[in-house]
Amino acid sequence: MSSGHVSERFAWTAFDNIMRTAMNLICAAGQLAYIFRTVQSTGHGPIFTLLCLVQPVLESVFNGSLWSKPHIVEANDPHFLRMKGLRELSKSKYKQDIITGDIVKHVLQEFRRAVKLLGDADISEPYVQYHRLNGAVSQFAIKVASDLPMLYYAGNAVMNPTGFSLATIATLHQSESMLSWTFIQLFYDARRLVREAGSVKAIYDLEDVVHKTKGGDLPYPPVGRPHEDGMPFELQNVSFSYPGTTAKALDNVTLSIKPGQLVVIVGSNGSGKSTIVKLLTRLYDATSGTLTVDGADIREYRISDMRHATAALTQDLHLYPLSLRENIGLGNPAHVGDMDMIRAAAKLGGAEDVIAKQVDGLGTVLVHPRGLKYGNDVSKGDGSLLAEELEKMTKEADVSGGERQRLVASRTFMRFTSGAVKLVCVDEPSANLDPEGEWQLFKNLRSLRAGKTMIFVTHRFAHLTKHADVILCMKDGGIIESGTHEELLELGGEYCKMFNIQAKAFD
Numbered sequence: 001m002s003s004g005h006v007s008e009r010f011a012w013t014a015f016d017n018i019m020r021t022a023m024n025l026i027c028a029a030g031q032l033a034y035i036f037r038t039v040q041s042t043g044h045g046p047i048f049t050l051l052c053l054v055q056p057v058l059e060s061v062f063n064g065s066l067w068s069k070p071h072i073v074e075a076n077d078p079h080f081l082r083m084k085g086l087r088e089l090s091k092s093k094y095k096q097d098i099i100t101g102d103i104v105k106h107v108l109q110e111f112r113r114a115v116k117l118l119g120d121a122d123i124s125e126p127y128v129q130y131h132r133l134n135g136a137v138s139q140f141a142i143k144v145a146s147d148l149p150m151l152y153y154a155g156n157a158v159m160n161p162t163g164f165s166l167a168t169i170a171t172l173h174q175s176e177s178m179l180s181w182t183f184i185q186l187f188y189d190a191r192r193l194v195r196e197a198g199s200v201k202a203i204y205d206l207e208d209v210v211h212k213t214k215g216g217d218l219p220y221p222p223v224g225r226p227h228e229d230g231m232p233f234e235l236q237n238v239s240f241s242y243p244g245t246t247a248k249a250l251d252n253v254t255l256s257i258k259p260g261q262l263v264v265i266v267g268s269n270g271s272g273k274s275t276i277v278k279l280l281t282r283l284y285d286a287t288s289g290t291l292t293v294d295g296a297d298i299r300e301y302r303i304s305d306m307r308h309a310t311a312a313l314t315q316d317l318h319l320y321p322l323s324l325r326e327n328i329g330l331g332n333p334a335h336v337g338d339m340d341m342i343r344a345a346a347k348l349g350g351a352e353d354v355i356a357k358q359v360d361g362l363g364t365v366l367v368h369p370r371g372l373k374y375g376n377d378v379s380k381g382d383g384s385l386l387a388e389e390l391e392k393m394t395k396e397a398d399v400s401g402g403e404r405q406r407l408v409a410s411r412t413f414m415r416f417t418s419g420a421v422k423l424v425c426v427d428e429p430s431a432n433l434d435p436e437g438e439w440q441l442f443k444n445l446r447s448l449r450a451g452k453t454m455i456f457v458t459h460r461f462a463h464l465t466k467h468a469d470v471i472l473c474m475k476d477g478g479i480i481e482s483g484t485h486e487e488l489l490e491l492g493g494e495y496c497k498m499f500n501i502q503a504k505a506f507d
Protein backbone atom coordinates (compact mmCIF):
# COMPACT_ATOMS: atom_id res chain seq x y z
CA MET A 1 0.00 0.00 0.00
CA SER A 2 1.44 3.43 -0.89
CA SER A 3 1.58 6.27 1.64
CA GLY A 4 -1.25 7.88 -0.35
CA HIS A 5 -3.40 4.80 0.19
CA VAL A 6 -2.80 4.89 3.94
CA SER A 7 -4.04 8.45 4.30
CA GLU A 8 -6.87 7.86 1.79
CA ARG A 9 -8.08 4.96 3.90
CA PHE A 10 -8.02 7.08 7.07
CA ALA A 11 -9.74 9.95 5.24
CA TRP A 12 -12.52 7.71 3.93
CA THR A 13 -13.07 6.21 7.37
CA ALA A 14 -13.45 9.70 8.83
CA PHE A 15 -15.77 10.80 6.01
CA ASP A 16 -17.85 7.66 6.49
CA ASN A 17 -18.06 8.46 10.22
CA ILE A 18 -19.16 12.05 9.63
CA MET A 19 -21.88 10.90 7.21
CA ARG A 20 -23.06 8.19 9.59
CA THR A 21 -23.15 10.58 12.54
CA ALA A 22 -25.14 13.11 10.50
CA MET A 23 -27.60 10.40 9.34
CA ASN A 24 -27.98 9.11 12.87
CA LEU A 25 -28.71 12.62 14.17
CA ILE A 26 -31.41 13.13 11.54
CA CYS A 27 -32.92 9.69 12.31
CA ALA A 28 -32.86 10.31 16.06
CA ALA A 29 -34.61 13.68 15.69
CA GLY A 30 -37.29 12.15 13.42
CA GLN A 31 -37.86 9.16 15.71
CA LEU A 32 -38.12 11.37 18.81
CA ALA A 33 -40.63 13.67 17.08
CA TYR A 34 -42.66 10.67 15.94
CA ILE A 35 -42.79 9.10 19.41
CA PHE A 36 -43.63 12.40 21.03
CA ARG A 37 -46.50 13.05 18.62
CA THR A 38 -47.89 9.52 18.91
CA VAL A 39 -48.11 9.51 22.70
CA GLN A 40 -48.95 13.16 23.15
CA SER A 41 -52.67 12.46 22.68
CA THR A 42 -52.54 10.25 25.79
CA GLY A 43 -51.03 13.06 27.83
CA HIS A 44 -47.81 11.07 28.50
CA GLY A 45 -45.64 12.40 25.64
CA PRO A 46 -42.77 14.04 27.58
CA ILE A 47 -42.43 11.25 30.21
CA PHE A 48 -42.47 8.47 27.63
CA THR A 49 -39.97 10.30 25.44
CA LEU A 50 -37.66 10.84 28.42
CA LEU A 51 -37.87 7.15 29.37
CA CYS A 52 -36.83 6.29 25.82
CA LEU A 53 -33.59 8.19 26.43
CA VAL A 54 -32.67 6.38 29.68
CA GLN A 55 -31.08 3.39 27.96
CA PRO A 56 -28.73 5.26 25.59
CA VAL A 57 -27.73 7.63 28.39
CA LEU A 58 -26.96 4.65 30.68
CA GLU A 59 -24.91 3.10 27.87
CA SER A 60 -22.85 6.23 27.69
CA VAL A 61 -22.46 6.58 31.48
CA PHE A 62 -21.41 2.95 32.01
CA ASN A 63 -18.91 3.20 29.18
CA GLY A 64 -17.31 6.07 31.01
CA SER A 65 -17.65 4.60 34.47
CA LEU A 66 -13.94 3.79 34.77
CA TRP A 67 -13.27 7.52 35.09
CA SER A 68 -15.12 7.68 38.38
CA LYS A 69 -12.56 5.32 40.00
CA PRO A 70 -8.88 5.95 40.73
CA HIS A 71 -6.90 3.86 38.26
CA ILE A 72 -3.67 3.69 36.28
CA VAL A 73 -3.38 2.79 32.62
CA GLU A 74 -0.38 1.45 30.73
CA ALA A 75 -0.30 0.33 27.09
CA ASN A 76 2.11 -2.60 26.77
CA ASP A 77 1.51 -4.27 23.39
CA PRO A 78 4.88 -3.78 21.62
CA HIS A 79 3.28 -3.34 18.18
CA PHE A 80 0.81 -0.79 19.52
CA LEU A 81 3.62 1.13 21.24
CA ARG A 82 5.62 1.09 18.03
CA MET A 83 2.65 2.28 15.99
CA LYS A 84 2.11 5.14 18.45
CA GLY A 85 5.81 6.03 18.45
CA LEU A 86 5.91 6.16 14.66
CA ARG A 87 2.72 8.22 14.52
CA GLU A 88 4.27 10.64 17.01
CA LEU A 89 6.87 11.52 14.37
CA SER A 90 4.18 13.38 12.42
CA LYS A 91 4.28 16.09 15.12
CA SER A 92 5.64 19.45 14.03
CA LYS A 93 8.60 19.28 16.44
CA TYR A 94 10.09 16.47 14.32
CA LYS A 95 9.46 18.28 11.01
CA GLN A 96 13.03 19.43 10.49
CA ASP A 97 14.43 15.99 11.40
CA ILE A 98 12.04 14.26 9.02
CA ILE A 99 12.90 16.58 6.13
CA THR A 100 16.65 16.77 6.54
CA GLY A 101 16.93 13.10 7.50
CA ASP A 102 14.78 11.97 4.54
CA ILE A 103 13.11 9.25 6.61
CA VAL A 104 9.41 9.63 5.70
CA LYS A 105 9.45 6.48 3.55
CA HIS A 106 10.93 4.40 6.36
CA VAL A 107 8.48 5.78 8.93
CA LEU A 108 5.39 5.09 6.78
CA GLN A 109 6.63 1.62 5.90
CA GLU A 110 7.25 0.74 9.56
CA PHE A 111 3.90 2.26 10.56
CA ARG A 112 2.08 -0.03 8.13
CA ARG A 113 4.10 -3.00 9.39
CA ALA A 114 3.22 -2.22 13.02
CA VAL A 115 -0.50 -1.93 12.11
CA LYS A 116 -0.33 -5.30 10.34
CA LEU A 117 1.46 -6.98 13.25
CA LEU A 118 -1.13 -5.60 15.65
CA GLY A 119 -3.66 -7.79 13.85
CA ASP A 120 -6.81 -8.22 15.90
CA ALA A 121 -5.31 -7.00 19.19
CA ASP A 122 -7.84 -4.95 21.13
CA ILE A 123 -6.65 -1.33 20.93
CA SER A 124 -9.91 0.27 21.99
CA GLU A 125 -9.87 2.89 24.75
CA PRO A 126 -9.26 1.54 28.27
CA TYR A 127 -12.78 2.47 29.39
CA VAL A 128 -14.31 0.44 26.55
CA GLN A 129 -12.18 -2.59 27.49
CA TYR A 130 -13.08 -2.10 31.14
CA HIS A 131 -16.75 -1.94 30.24
CA ARG A 132 -16.48 -5.22 28.37
CA LEU A 133 -14.77 -6.93 31.32
CA ASN A 134 -17.01 -5.50 34.01
CA GLY A 135 -20.25 -5.20 32.11
CA ALA A 136 -22.52 -7.78 33.85
CA VAL A 137 -24.26 -5.37 36.22
CA SER A 138 -24.31 -2.51 33.78
CA GLN A 139 -25.68 -4.74 31.03
CA PHE A 140 -28.53 -5.73 33.39
CA ALA A 141 -29.28 -2.07 34.19
CA ILE A 142 -29.23 -1.18 30.52
CA LYS A 143 -31.55 -4.09 29.73
CA VAL A 144 -34.03 -2.95 32.39
CA ALA A 145 -33.78 0.61 31.09
CA SER A 146 -34.57 -0.58 27.59
CA ASP A 147 -37.88 -2.03 28.83
CA LEU A 148 -38.87 1.05 30.87
CA PRO A 149 -40.81 2.92 28.14
CA MET A 150 -42.92 -0.08 27.31
CA LEU A 151 -43.50 -0.97 30.99
CA TYR A 152 -44.61 2.59 31.61
CA TYR A 153 -46.85 2.64 28.57
CA ALA A 154 -48.36 -0.81 29.30
CA GLY A 155 -48.98 0.16 32.96
CA ASN A 156 -50.88 3.23 31.87
CA ALA A 157 -52.79 1.22 29.29
CA VAL A 158 -53.96 -1.18 32.06
CA MET A 159 -55.02 1.72 34.30
CA ASN A 160 -56.78 3.54 31.50
CA PRO A 161 -57.57 1.07 28.69
CA THR A 162 -59.73 3.48 26.66
CA GLY A 163 -56.87 5.94 26.09
CA PHE A 164 -54.54 3.35 24.48
CA SER A 165 -54.77 1.10 21.43
CA LEU A 166 -52.86 -2.10 20.70
CA ALA A 167 -51.78 -0.72 17.32
CA THR A 168 -50.22 2.31 19.03
CA ILE A 169 -48.38 0.08 21.52
CA ALA A 170 -46.91 -2.03 18.67
CA THR A 171 -45.86 1.05 16.67
CA LEU A 172 -44.33 2.72 19.73
CA HIS A 173 -42.44 -0.42 20.69
CA GLN A 174 -40.81 -0.52 17.29
CA SER A 175 -40.03 3.23 17.25
CA GLU A 176 -38.58 3.13 20.75
CA SER A 177 -36.22 0.23 19.86
CA MET A 178 -35.08 2.05 16.75
CA LEU A 179 -34.49 5.23 18.73
CA SER A 180 -32.36 3.44 21.35
CA TRP A 181 -30.29 1.81 18.65
CA THR A 182 -29.84 5.13 16.82
CA PHE A 183 -28.62 6.82 20.00
CA ILE A 184 -26.20 4.02 20.86
CA GLN A 185 -24.79 4.28 17.34
CA LEU A 186 -24.54 8.05 17.71
CA PHE A 187 -22.48 7.87 20.90
CA TYR A 188 -20.26 5.19 19.42
CA ASP A 189 -19.68 7.00 16.12
CA ALA A 190 -19.04 10.34 17.80
CA ARG A 191 -16.25 8.80 19.89
CA ARG A 192 -14.78 7.06 16.88
CA LEU A 193 -14.95 10.25 14.85
CA VAL A 194 -12.76 12.10 17.34
CA ARG A 195 -10.16 9.29 17.25
CA GLU A 196 -10.18 8.94 13.45
CA ALA A 197 -9.89 12.71 12.96
CA GLY A 198 -6.65 12.60 14.95
CA SER A 199 -5.25 9.79 12.79
CA VAL A 200 -6.09 11.47 9.50
CA LYS A 201 -4.43 14.70 10.53
CA ALA A 202 -1.31 12.97 11.79
CA ILE A 203 -0.82 10.94 8.62
CA TYR A 204 -1.60 13.85 6.27
CA ASP A 205 0.81 16.09 8.16
CA LEU A 206 3.54 13.50 7.71
CA GLU A 207 2.99 13.32 3.96
CA ASP A 208 2.73 17.08 3.71
CA VAL A 209 6.25 17.35 5.01
CA VAL A 210 7.52 15.70 1.84
CA HIS A 211 5.32 17.60 -0.56
CA LYS A 212 5.96 21.18 0.56
CA THR A 213 9.49 21.69 -0.77
CA LYS A 214 9.53 20.97 -4.47
CA GLY A 215 12.51 19.85 -6.53
CA GLY A 216 13.19 19.55 -10.23
CA ASP A 217 14.35 16.71 -12.49
CA LEU A 218 18.12 17.20 -12.48
CA PRO A 219 20.03 14.35 -10.82
CA TYR A 220 22.61 15.16 -8.15
CA PRO A 221 25.55 14.74 -8.45
CA PRO A 222 25.24 15.93 -12.04
CA VAL A 223 25.92 13.20 -14.60
CA GLY A 224 29.65 12.98 -15.35
CA ARG A 225 30.59 15.22 -12.38
CA PRO A 226 30.66 12.98 -9.28
CA HIS A 227 32.29 15.70 -7.16
CA GLU A 228 34.51 13.51 -5.13
CA ASP A 229 35.69 16.54 -3.14
CA GLY A 230 32.25 17.71 -1.96
CA MET A 231 29.41 19.99 -3.01
CA PRO A 232 30.24 23.45 -4.45
CA PHE A 233 27.63 26.18 -4.07
CA GLU A 234 27.06 29.89 -4.57
CA LEU A 235 24.62 32.45 -3.22
CA GLN A 236 24.04 35.45 -5.47
CA ASN A 237 22.21 38.43 -3.98
CA VAL A 238 20.14 36.09 -1.83
CA SER A 239 17.54 37.67 0.43
CA PHE A 240 15.11 35.77 2.62
CA SER A 241 12.21 36.59 4.92
CA TYR A 242 10.54 33.86 6.98
CA PRO A 243 6.93 33.14 5.94
CA GLY A 244 4.57 35.64 7.55
CA THR A 245 7.32 38.20 8.27
CA THR A 246 8.68 41.17 6.32
CA ALA A 247 12.02 41.50 8.14
CA LYS A 248 14.95 40.23 6.10
CA ALA A 249 16.71 37.33 7.85
CA LEU A 250 19.18 37.40 4.93
CA ASP A 251 19.81 40.62 3.03
CA ASN A 252 21.51 40.45 -0.35
CA VAL A 253 24.03 37.74 0.55
CA THR A 254 26.65 36.75 -2.04
CA LEU A 255 29.22 34.03 -1.43
CA SER A 256 30.96 31.23 -3.25
CA ILE A 257 32.14 27.94 -1.71
CA LYS A 258 34.42 25.45 -3.45
CA PRO A 259 34.10 21.63 -3.20
CA GLY A 260 35.43 20.25 0.09
CA GLN A 261 35.95 23.59 1.84
CA LEU A 262 35.51 23.80 5.60
CA VAL A 263 33.41 26.92 6.17
CA VAL A 264 32.79 28.44 9.59
CA ILE A 265 29.99 30.99 9.97
CA VAL A 266 30.20 33.28 12.99
CA GLY A 267 28.32 36.40 14.05
CA SER A 268 25.98 37.86 16.63
CA ASN A 269 22.60 36.37 17.57
CA GLY A 270 19.98 36.76 14.85
CA SER A 271 22.53 37.70 12.18
CA GLY A 272 21.28 34.98 9.77
CA LYS A 273 23.78 32.14 10.28
CA SER A 274 21.21 29.33 10.74
CA THR A 275 19.08 30.73 7.93
CA ILE A 276 21.87 30.02 5.43
CA VAL A 277 21.89 26.39 6.64
CA LYS A 278 18.09 26.20 6.28
CA LEU A 279 18.29 27.34 2.65
CA LEU A 280 21.08 24.85 1.92
CA THR A 281 19.15 21.96 3.48
CA ARG A 282 16.05 23.00 1.47
CA LEU A 283 13.87 23.76 4.46
CA TYR A 284 13.08 27.06 2.71
CA ASP A 285 13.67 28.64 -0.69
CA ALA A 286 15.28 32.08 -1.08
CA THR A 287 12.80 34.97 -1.39
CA SER A 288 15.01 36.60 -4.04
CA GLY A 289 18.42 36.02 -5.61
CA THR A 290 19.76 32.60 -6.57
CA LEU A 291 21.30 29.70 -4.71
CA THR A 292 23.20 27.58 -7.20
CA VAL A 293 24.74 24.17 -6.59
CA ASP A 294 27.35 23.16 -9.11
CA GLY A 295 26.12 25.79 -11.58
CA ALA A 296 22.39 24.97 -11.46
CA ASP A 297 19.65 26.48 -9.31
CA ILE A 298 19.26 24.27 -6.20
CA ARG A 299 15.51 23.96 -6.97
CA GLU A 300 16.25 22.24 -10.28
CA TYR A 301 17.75 19.16 -8.60
CA ARG A 302 15.66 16.18 -7.55
CA ILE A 303 14.70 16.79 -3.97
CA SER A 304 15.49 13.19 -2.96
CA ASP A 305 19.01 13.45 -4.46
CA MET A 306 19.66 16.70 -2.59
CA ARG A 307 18.46 15.16 0.68
CA HIS A 308 20.76 12.15 0.19
CA ALA A 309 23.66 14.48 -0.57
CA THR A 310 23.20 16.59 2.57
CA ALA A 311 23.63 15.78 6.26
CA ALA A 312 22.62 18.21 8.99
CA LEU A 313 23.39 18.32 12.69
CA THR A 314 21.64 21.13 14.52
CA GLN A 315 20.64 21.96 18.08
CA ASP A 316 16.97 21.49 17.09
CA LEU A 317 17.25 17.79 16.32
CA HIS A 318 15.35 15.45 18.63
CA LEU A 319 15.43 11.91 19.91
CA TYR A 320 12.68 9.92 18.21
CA PRO A 321 10.16 7.87 20.24
CA LEU A 322 11.84 4.71 18.91
CA SER A 323 14.71 2.48 20.06
CA LEU A 324 18.23 3.91 20.31
CA ARG A 325 19.16 1.56 17.47
CA GLU A 326 16.71 3.35 15.17
CA ASN A 327 17.52 6.75 16.61
CA ILE A 328 21.07 6.30 15.37
CA GLY A 329 20.42 3.96 12.41
CA LEU A 330 17.89 6.30 10.81
CA GLY A 331 20.79 8.57 9.92
CA ASN A 332 21.08 6.16 7.01
CA PRO A 333 17.69 4.38 6.65
CA ALA A 334 19.11 1.85 4.16
CA HIS A 335 21.34 0.50 6.97
CA VAL A 336 19.04 0.90 9.94
CA GLY A 337 19.54 -2.79 10.81
CA ASP A 338 23.35 -2.81 10.52
CA MET A 339 24.50 -3.06 14.14
CA ASP A 340 28.21 -2.72 13.34
CA MET A 341 27.63 0.56 11.50
CA ILE A 342 25.37 1.78 14.31
CA ARG A 343 27.98 0.97 16.97
CA ALA A 344 30.69 2.70 14.94
CA ALA A 345 28.49 5.80 14.55
CA ALA A 346 27.74 5.77 18.30
CA LYS A 347 31.47 5.72 19.00
CA LEU A 348 32.10 8.71 16.72
CA GLY A 349 29.17 10.60 18.29
CA GLY A 350 30.54 9.93 21.78
CA ALA A 351 27.37 8.02 22.76
CA GLU A 352 28.91 4.66 23.70
CA ASP A 353 28.71 5.31 27.44
CA VAL A 354 25.15 6.65 27.25
CA ILE A 355 24.06 3.45 25.49
CA ALA A 356 26.01 1.19 27.87
CA LYS A 357 24.18 2.81 30.81
CA GLN A 358 20.74 1.74 29.53
CA VAL A 359 19.34 -1.60 30.71
CA ASP A 360 18.30 -2.60 27.19
CA GLY A 361 21.31 -0.99 25.45
CA LEU A 362 20.50 -0.10 21.85
CA GLY A 363 17.00 -1.59 22.29
CA THR A 364 16.09 1.12 24.84
CA VAL A 365 13.30 3.56 23.99
CA LEU A 366 14.15 6.79 25.81
CA VAL A 367 11.29 8.97 24.61
CA HIS A 368 7.72 7.70 24.76
CA PRO A 369 4.61 9.09 23.09
CA ARG A 370 2.47 10.90 25.63
CA GLY A 371 -0.81 9.47 26.87
CA LEU A 372 0.13 5.79 26.93
CA LYS A 373 0.79 5.65 30.66
CA TYR A 374 -1.26 7.69 33.09
CA GLY A 375 -3.14 7.72 36.32
CA ASN A 376 -6.67 8.96 36.96
CA ASP A 377 -7.42 10.35 40.40
CA VAL A 378 -4.01 9.10 41.61
CA SER A 379 -1.54 11.63 43.02
CA LYS A 380 2.10 10.75 42.82
CA GLY A 381 3.67 10.58 46.26
CA ASP A 382 0.39 10.11 48.19
CA GLY A 383 1.72 6.79 49.56
CA SER A 384 -0.96 4.62 47.95
CA LEU A 385 -0.07 1.45 46.06
CA LEU A 386 -1.48 2.94 42.86
CA ALA A 387 0.66 6.04 43.28
CA GLU A 388 3.79 3.89 43.77
CA GLU A 389 2.95 1.87 40.68
CA LEU A 390 2.33 5.06 38.68
CA GLU A 391 5.67 6.47 39.81
CA LYS A 392 7.52 3.33 38.65
CA MET A 393 5.61 3.13 35.41
CA THR A 394 6.09 6.74 34.31
CA LYS A 395 9.73 7.06 35.33
CA GLU A 396 11.56 7.99 32.13
CA ALA A 397 15.14 6.87 31.61
CA ASP A 398 17.47 9.67 32.62
CA VAL A 399 19.56 11.32 29.94
CA SER A 400 21.05 14.77 30.17
CA GLY A 401 20.93 17.40 27.43
CA GLY A 402 24.54 16.60 26.53
CA GLU A 403 23.83 12.86 26.34
CA ARG A 404 20.89 13.53 24.02
CA GLN A 405 23.17 15.61 21.81
CA ARG A 406 25.68 12.77 21.65
CA LEU A 407 22.95 10.37 20.51
CA VAL A 408 21.71 12.80 17.86
CA ALA A 409 25.31 13.44 16.73
CA SER A 410 25.71 9.65 16.33
CA ARG A 411 22.76 9.72 13.92
CA THR A 412 24.64 12.27 11.82
CA PHE A 413 27.77 10.12 11.85
CA MET A 414 25.60 7.22 10.67
CA ARG A 415 24.59 9.46 7.78
CA PHE A 416 28.25 10.00 6.97
CA THR A 417 28.51 6.29 6.22
CA SER A 418 26.46 6.93 3.09
CA GLY A 419 28.93 7.80 0.34
CA ALA A 420 26.21 10.03 -1.16
CA VAL A 421 26.75 12.80 1.42
CA LYS A 422 28.57 15.74 -0.18
CA LEU A 423 27.57 18.57 2.15
CA VAL A 424 27.51 18.55 5.97
CA CYS A 425 25.85 21.41 7.86
CA VAL A 426 26.60 21.59 11.58
CA ASP A 427 24.66 24.30 13.38
CA GLU A 428 25.78 24.87 16.97
CA PRO A 429 25.13 21.30 18.15
CA SER A 430 27.50 21.48 21.10
CA ALA A 431 25.68 23.87 23.43
CA ASN A 432 25.12 21.13 26.05
CA LEU A 433 28.38 19.27 25.60
CA ASP A 434 31.18 19.41 28.12
CA PRO A 435 34.45 20.91 26.74
CA GLU A 436 35.98 17.49 26.09
CA GLY A 437 32.81 16.26 24.36
CA GLU A 438 32.75 19.36 22.16
CA TRP A 439 36.42 19.04 21.26
CA GLN A 440 35.99 15.35 20.41
CA LEU A 441 32.86 15.98 18.34
CA PHE A 442 34.50 18.63 16.19
CA LYS A 443 37.65 16.51 15.87
CA ASN A 444 35.62 13.51 14.68
CA LEU A 445 33.59 15.64 12.27
CA ARG A 446 36.76 17.11 10.78
CA SER A 447 38.39 13.69 10.53
CA LEU A 448 35.61 12.59 8.19
CA ARG A 449 35.59 15.68 6.01
CA ALA A 450 37.18 13.99 2.99
CA GLY A 451 34.75 14.20 0.06
CA LYS A 452 32.45 16.65 1.83
CA THR A 453 31.97 20.38 1.96
CA MET A 454 31.45 21.30 5.62
CA ILE A 455 29.59 24.27 7.07
CA PHE A 456 29.86 24.95 10.79
CA VAL A 457 27.78 27.60 12.54
CA THR A 458 29.29 28.44 15.90
CA HIS A 459 29.71 31.04 18.61
CA ARG A 460 32.74 29.30 20.07
CA PHE A 461 35.81 29.90 18.01
CA ALA A 462 38.44 27.85 19.77
CA HIS A 463 37.96 24.44 18.14
CA LEU A 464 37.12 25.44 14.63
CA THR A 465 38.03 28.76 13.13
CA LYS A 466 41.75 27.95 12.95
CA HIS A 467 40.94 24.95 10.75
CA ALA A 468 38.56 26.85 8.46
CA ASP A 469 39.31 27.38 4.77
CA VAL A 470 36.98 30.33 4.96
CA ILE A 471 35.27 32.14 7.84
CA LEU A 472 32.11 34.12 7.12
CA CYS A 473 31.37 36.80 9.70
CA MET A 474 27.71 37.89 9.66
CA LYS A 475 25.78 40.87 10.98
CA ASP A 476 22.15 41.92 10.41
CA GLY A 477 21.51 39.36 7.66
CA GLY A 478 24.64 40.16 5.66
CA ILE A 479 28.26 38.97 5.41
CA ILE A 480 30.47 41.74 6.68
CA GLU A 481 33.84 39.94 6.54
CA SER A 482 35.20 36.76 5.00
CA GLY A 483 38.62 35.11 4.91
CA THR A 484 40.85 32.79 6.91
CA HIS A 485 41.48 33.17 10.64
CA GLU A 486 44.79 34.92 10.02
CA GLU A 487 43.35 37.23 7.33
CA LEU A 488 40.47 38.30 9.54
CA LEU A 489 42.70 38.90 12.56
CA GLU A 490 44.89 41.07 10.40
CA LEU A 491 41.83 42.96 9.16
CA GLY A 492 41.13 43.92 12.77
CA GLY A 493 37.36 44.13 12.27
CA GLU A 494 34.31 42.42 13.84
CA TYR A 495 35.80 38.89 13.78
CA CYS A 496 39.00 40.11 15.41
CA LYS A 497 36.95 41.88 18.09
CA MET A 498 34.88 38.75 18.86
CA PHE A 499 37.94 36.50 18.83
CA ASN A 500 39.79 38.77 21.26
CA ILE A 501 36.82 38.85 23.64
CA GLN A 502 36.84 35.03 23.79
CA ALA A 503 40.63 34.85 24.01
CA LYS A 504 40.65 37.36 26.88
CA ALA A 505 38.51 35.02 28.95
CA PHE A 506 41.52 32.66 29.13
CA ASP A 507 44.10 35.36 30.05
Ligand SMILES: Nc1ncnc2c1ncn2[C@@H]1O[C@H](COP(=O)(O)OP(=O)(O)OP(=O)(O)O)[C@@H](O)[C@H]1O
Residues within 6 Å of the ligand: 242, 243, 245, 248, 249, 267, 268, 269, 270, 271, 272, 273, 274, 275, 276
Ligand atom coordinates in the same frame (compact mmCIF):
# COMPACT_ATOMS: atom_id res chain seq x y z
N1 LIG B 1 11.09 30.57 12.03
C1 LIG B 1 11.30 31.89 12.02
N2 LIG B 1 10.28 32.74 11.79
C2 LIG B 1 10.48 34.06 11.77
N3 LIG B 1 11.68 34.65 11.96
C3 LIG B 1 12.72 33.86 12.20
C4 LIG B 1 12.60 32.43 12.24
N4 LIG B 1 13.80 31.90 12.50
C5 LIG B 1 14.66 32.94 12.60
N5 LIG B 1 14.02 34.10 12.43
C6 LIG B 1 14.61 35.44 12.44
O1 LIG B 1 15.54 35.52 11.37
C7 LIG B 1 16.70 36.22 11.78
C8 LIG B 1 17.94 35.36 11.53
O2 LIG B 1 17.82 34.22 12.37
P1 LIG B 1 18.92 33.07 12.43
O3 LIG B 1 18.36 31.98 13.24
O4 LIG B 1 19.37 32.76 11.07
O5 LIG B 1 20.08 33.82 13.22
P2 LIG B 1 21.43 33.20 13.83
O6 LIG B 1 22.52 34.09 13.39
O7 LIG B 1 21.55 31.76 13.53
O8 LIG B 1 21.13 33.45 15.38
P3 LIG B 1 21.69 32.66 16.68
O9 LIG B 1 23.13 32.97 16.82
O10 LIG B 1 20.91 33.29 17.78
O11 LIG B 1 21.40 31.21 16.51
C9 LIG B 1 16.50 36.61 13.23
O12 LIG B 1 16.04 37.94 13.29
C10 LIG B 1 15.42 35.68 13.70
O13 LIG B 1 14.62 36.28 14.69
